[in-house]
Amino acid sequence: MSSDKLTSIHTAQIDEIHDVPLIVIRRPIPPVLDEVKVKSLMETYKTNPNQIPPIDVMWIKGSEGGNYYYSFGGCHRFEAVKRLKMEKIKCKLFQTSADDLLFYLGTKPDLK
Template sequence: MSSSHTNNACSSSQSQSIHSASIDEIHNIPMKDINRPLPSVLDENKVQSLIETIQTMESDRIPPIDVLWYEAPNSGNNYFFAMGGCHRWEAHKRLNSDTIRAKLVRTTLNDLKIYFGSSLPNLK
């Protein structure tokens, strides 16, 4: 996936993606466990608006981000990658949130190689 495609996904106002539309379960994933390997272009006004919304509303009213979830077969290690939801991610980051609400989308190592190419970290 090219970074321009990712940037377009980040600026989308949709609350659901085609990847997670059929997923109902929402998890609170530790921010420190999620990798964001591709750069994002942020609209500062949108980030500030989300910060205000998060501070003044119940957090469950903010749509969850989609997180690709890969479980390494031999080690059982879990890897989490977020490529969309960049404004929500940044707002939570600036608020020093420990977790972010996410829908987990299972993925394969082959899919991760297609998305990230040589940028894919070594997964053990």
């Protein structure tokens, strides 16, 4: 299956792919990594990076300005890129709200 066929519910309708600096992506949940998978992805990034689908990243525009990026999936791809000392990772951005982020983090937003 080609990488353009792999999608998530959040980004199935998003075609645009961005190169996002690793340094701006927040990953609030520590990953549980399979070292074999990370090493395999590292090799694929070196030889045929276009076979690897982008990660999904939540994009929140701050109420007082600024952009915030959160990723909960793609931990093996993120780690492979990090270990290869690449500065950016391919992402599909889906704009959402701070309330949605709170749901992902397991807290209940104030819905007043």
